[in-house]
Amino acid sequence: MPRRKASPETSSPINKDRFAAAEKKYAAAMKLFVEKKDWSRAKDAFSSLLEEFAEDSGIAEFTDRTRLHLLTCERRLSGPAATPSTGADWLLEAVVLSNDGQTEPALSAFEKALAGGAEETKVYYARAAAMARAERSEEAVEDLRRAIEADPEVRAFALGDPDFERVRELATFVALVEPPSADGAEDQEDTTHGSQSEQDTKLDF
DSSP states (O other): OOOOOOOGGGSSSOOHHHHHHHHHHHHHHHIIIIISOOHHHHHHHHHHHHHHHTTOGGGHHHHHHHHHHHHHHHHHHHOOOOOOOSHHHHHHHHHHHHHTTOHHHHHHHHHHHHHTTOOHHHHHHHHHHHHHHTTOHHHHHHHHHHHHHHOTTHHHHHHHOGGGGGGTTOHHHHHHHSOOOHHHHHHHHHHOTTOOOTTGGGTTO
């Protein structure tokens, strides 16, 4: 099955060209970050992405993840950090550990991030990405499902996120991230008055 690309129509407002440009720059930065572990060049790439796209509200998922990875690069370049004390600190710790291949310690840090009040969408999404890289596909899909339930807009981001390359072909992943067909949505709107789509019912989280 060919790779499905992120579909800007699933989020609003999104400019297609800006979305595609951000996706391309994010993928290039992630190659430096994950594959090469070149923290200095990755930091520059993430910083450049933020400078160009920080004001684009329609692609907040890219910029939110970029900020997290940028902090990770800065931590790598500055040496050992103090023991995490907040949920946000534990989330950063979890990302660092997962990128080092320390899956079990990373899972513990993700749990501490949740307990510490870190934003659930960010924790579930980051943990899903970590599980995907570790080839723990069932856990990756389950956490991604939780992230999408909390914020349906991350569906479009996950479609183009290189962190999910190892699970991209799974039927469960495709079923989760593919948006409902436009025809089906229109039919439902025409025939059901006062109802909401599956995506809309999750927006009250």
